[in-house]
Amino acid sequence: MGKGGFYLETKGPIIKFAIAEKFINLARANSIWPMTFGLACCAIEMMAAAMARFDIARFGAEVFRPSPRQADLMIINGTVTKKMAPTIVTLFEQMPSPKWVIAMGNCAISGGPFVFEGQYNIIEGIDKLIPVDVYVPGCPPRPEGLLEALMKLEEKITGTRRFPIPEQKW
């Protein structure tokens, strides 16, 4: 971004107790509220993850807040164009901390299929603009992919994993 990507100044809390912090982190991991925010194809799969079949509510993450002020998680679910980029950075900055970002889909990770010589309109990877916590590859990823990303994010917050990783059978 020509007009200057982002800068963040992070400060820890004023008072910090190790035990309290642990509990609050546990609470944070179990109550991740995503922001209502859709970009492209992956947004439909994000919606599907919130619907009856995949039901992201089981993990307490179905409270989609339309205002960034009340959200914890930003799911970048689609191609980030140069016109959209300042908006995304603004929205990310307007979220109160602690906040997390999931880059969902190849477009958000690297520009995906829309990278070619002479491209003039997309950002090749949202991590050039804002810090990303979990990447979900796929074009688009399945809703299960997003659920797994949520698990990964919980693991990142608390340090422990909710379910054991299933054995690979192939």
Add this chain to the structure above:
Amino acid sequence: MMNEIIQIVGKETVRVVIGLIGVLILVVVNALMLTWLERKISGHIQRRIGPKEVGPFGLIQPIADGLKLLGKEILTPSNVDKPLYFLAPVLIFIPVLVSFIVIPFDVCLQVKDINVGILVILAFSSLSVLSILLAGWGSNNKYSLIGALRSVAQNIAYEIPLLLSILPVIFMTNSLSLKDIVEVQREGWFIWKWQFFAFLIYFIAGVAETNRTPFDLPEAESELVAGFHTEYSGMRFALFFLAEYTNIMIISAVATVFFLGGYLGPFLPGFVWFFIKTYLLVAVIMWFRWTFPRVRFDQLLNFSWKILIPAAFINLIVTGGLLKL
């Protein structure tokens, strides 16, 4: 005068403190319960499970939410009107707490039976309108502003049917004390004794007063993002949330007292009956939310003025007539 005050403080402090602790616990537990209930009910209506992994049946989910919101940064946008912006969440909580003074949970389970009980609730509930207006105006955000203005118009429009629907009951009991009103119903609940329509009017107006679907215009998500609390984050937002759920309970509790015989009922202890009735009504309000679309603003206002208020007038006249003729 001074002596009297000291006397009262000395005599009543124990009761006040016990009552306060009880009410505070009730408010917090109720809000946690209701958020859980809402998410579970919505889940089951929508053919999914709802919160499940956090604690047994997801029961710890609301606690996790609360703790998370506690550990969340509180942002104050730079161009808000700071005094108003700070005052709004404080104001919204006053009516919530004060209303519980007069609600009779059982024959002797009441903080204080004030003889103008219902007036206390009604008077203080007007504060929440003020709070929403302050929140909307103070935020300096256009969605908030529209949400707040809608909220005010809506609240004042539905306050009249609300008043008019409880008036017939007062005509029949000649008392404003909630406990007296319950006691009179030993002869029969008012919902069966002439006041069925009053109950309906009250309930509809109550749903509107608490800004719930189908009257949730102030926070209409598809139009106004998050409505009047768009700019509120962390704990301040949680207070709005807490107040909303407590308000639902208060509206249902007053309906229980006025029309459903309050704590009266066979076999079970009184407060159990009271909570059963109250939460049934709460569940119905939640059921509304997950079934109906939202009404439009003019429809909302006109529904009150064209249907509810005339109906309430007729109901009042009929009650007056039945009592006298």
Add this chain to the structure above:
Amino acid sequence: MNTITEFYYVLVFLIVAVLFTIVPVVISYLIAPRTIGKKTFATYECGIEPFGSAWIRFSVVYYVYALIFIAFDVDILYLFPIALSYTRGGNVCEFYSLLIFVGILAFAIIYAWGKGVFTWKRRVQ
């Protein structure tokens, strides 16, 4: 005496309510981390910089409703004292006074209705 007691209750609850809202905010302020970005404190408007302030003159369509409300709310408050002593008198004439009072109020609605206060039209120039 009794009234002062009641006021005492309300006052205590009121103060506690205020404290109850301040304490969590303070705790939250102490234990929450903070991040400050360039636009963190800017007004939210879908991620776009808003055009102008929200504090401008704003045409409210429903101000007429507010006017009727004031008239109504005050009048209905008069009904509360009536309600308290309605059945104590044995006379039918109380019913007729009630009828007249409510009738006048109802007339106000009919008047407003007829004046077209309750119709919202699409505004096309």
Add this chain to the structure above:
Amino acid sequence: MVKTVFDDIKNTLKGVEISETSYDERGYHLAIESQKANIINIVEFFDGKGFYLEDLCCVDYKDYLELVYFFNNHKELCRVKVALKVESDKPAAPTISRIYTIANWYEREIHEFFGVYFENHTNLTYLFLHDEIDCYPLRKDRVPVTEDDRRLLNSFKPEEYEDGFFINLGPQHPSTHGVLRVVVKMDGEYIVSAEPVLGYLHRMHEKMAENRSYLQFLPNPPRMDYLGALNYNLGHVTTVEKLCSITVPERAQYIRTITAELNRISSHLLWVGAFVADLGGLTPFLYTFQDREHILDILEGIAGSRLTYCYFRFGGLYNDVDDAFIDATKQFIKHLRGRFGMYEKLVTKNVIFINRVKGIGILEQDKVPKYGCSGPVIRSTGIPFDIRKTEPYAAYDRIGFEIPTGTIGDNLDRYMIRIREMEISLNIIEEAIEKLPSGPFKAEKVPKKLKPPKGDIYHTVESPRGELGVYIVSDETDTPYRMRWRVPSYSNLMTFPYLAKGELISDAIATLGSYDLVIPEIDR
């Protein structure tokens, strides 16, 4: 129709070069070579005849640019291509936005991507591109943005708007279903004016097409419209097949019909849910998604992905369907038919819903040609216009079906039409399964490297949102010289400023929802 138009032009517009072309080869009946001097007259002629502007695009031939206007008629198929050559150095052309409202956006688009200046155009500010673009992207040579155009880059300047109450709906807004931005001027709850701002998801599909071979471009169309992926896939594939004269086996045609209709149902189902969610009722959204999952499962079984299917290949399909697919589809038809009753109870019989949509967002029939809208939006006004009937592709001409139409063109009509269309789609699928012939699913001897003959072709299909047109100019290489996508949501959205004017904001949002917008499709 074609003959009368031909004669009329010959007689009334003297000195216009007009020729008849083969519809089967080119996709249009008449071709007109026009000059700057007479283009307005020609356009006015078509406007007078009740034609609508199907598409307006530009092709860069290096020595000159060619503006291509497509006119078509809703009543009877008669597609006319009008070509206007403009010099490549400082290109300029007269505007036709006064005659056709939709041309306003088409011309702005061409101005952005090719640098063609339209004389007397009211507002040539950039619609799609970001502020720091430094060249005209679709020009074959790199042409830097001129100083005059640079001033038009930032389309909204706050200082001009100090006197009004302006609200941005979007790009991040729950009601815009993606990243559409509508700048709304409000007067209390009423909308004074609404102006959509596009381009937040412009993914350069048309530029990519010029850089990829026909085969390599296959995955792109499904990503333009991720809800009607197969229909886009079909549009691309059938156009190229027509251009290269590839015949597709009958079995493949039927399977294409079945899968495309399944996809249409899944798209409409999502819309029904999203539309009711716009009105505040969230639960139907979850119910429709549940039904939609059945379709996703069925299509995943044959195409391999859940959303952006790329199932059709030039000359046939990626693979054949099996009995499991047929059984699952039959079961699904039964299942969905049973669900319509529930939707009716939950939505259509709900008095709040009816009061919210009835008589709102009325689009008059006579306004339709000015905007060139299509799909359920045009059918709601009472015009039975459906590409599946007027220009049948796949196996639609061998299957009987009706076209549902509305009466007054309000939101309720658009809702009912989509519900009805789902029922009709079920019937189509049922009939197609019954008639499904055996045989190969792929044409033999389709070369890996397609090199179509020189020339251009315009071909349309009916996507769930309306008329999807693909215009390909081939130069005998394996990459298209120019590929232009005429997308339905674009012209449907153009009616929004008109329909939203003077409405309450809640109604305007319902109207916006009723278009069934897919933003990547508009932005391409």
